[in-house]
Amino acid sequence: MLKEQFQPLWDYVSPTWAGKFLGDWCTQVMRSRIEPMKKFAKTVRAHRELILNYFRARKQFSSGIVEGLNNKAKVTMRKAYGFRTVTIHPSPAEKPPT
Numbered sequence: 001m002l003k004e005q006f007q008p009l010w011d012y013v014s015p016t017w018a019g020k021f022l023g024d025w026c027t028q029v030m031r032s033r034i035e036p037m038k039k040f041a042k043t044v045r046a047h048r049e050l051i052l053n054y055f056r057a058r059k060q061f062s063s064g065i066v067e068g069l070n071n072k073a074k075v076t077m078r079k080a081y082g083f084r085t086v087t088i089h090p091s092p093a094e095k096p097p098t
Contacts, residue, residue, distance in 0.1 A: 002029055002037050015055035022048060 006025055012018035022044060029041040044051065 002032065002034070012055060013058075015052045018055045019048070019052055022051065 002025075005028075009018060009021055009025070012021060026041040026045050029037045032038070
């Protein structure tokens, strides 16, 4: 129930009202006896200003693009495992005269 009550946060436009909602929701969660939810509420409180930045930016930016780029970087690094830097040594016939 508490998890579902958190979803309306993303419908707010004003950072002030979103902040009030966050405060009220976190207070309600901290009064519950559900330890994992309390842990999440503590995390939300610790990152409150960062969450409210989403509303201050008027929802113009999404982390989806950044997450997609991070995923592409991870996939590229995973594909590169096992490759080594190859040093090409010239054959004896190609050595410059001394």
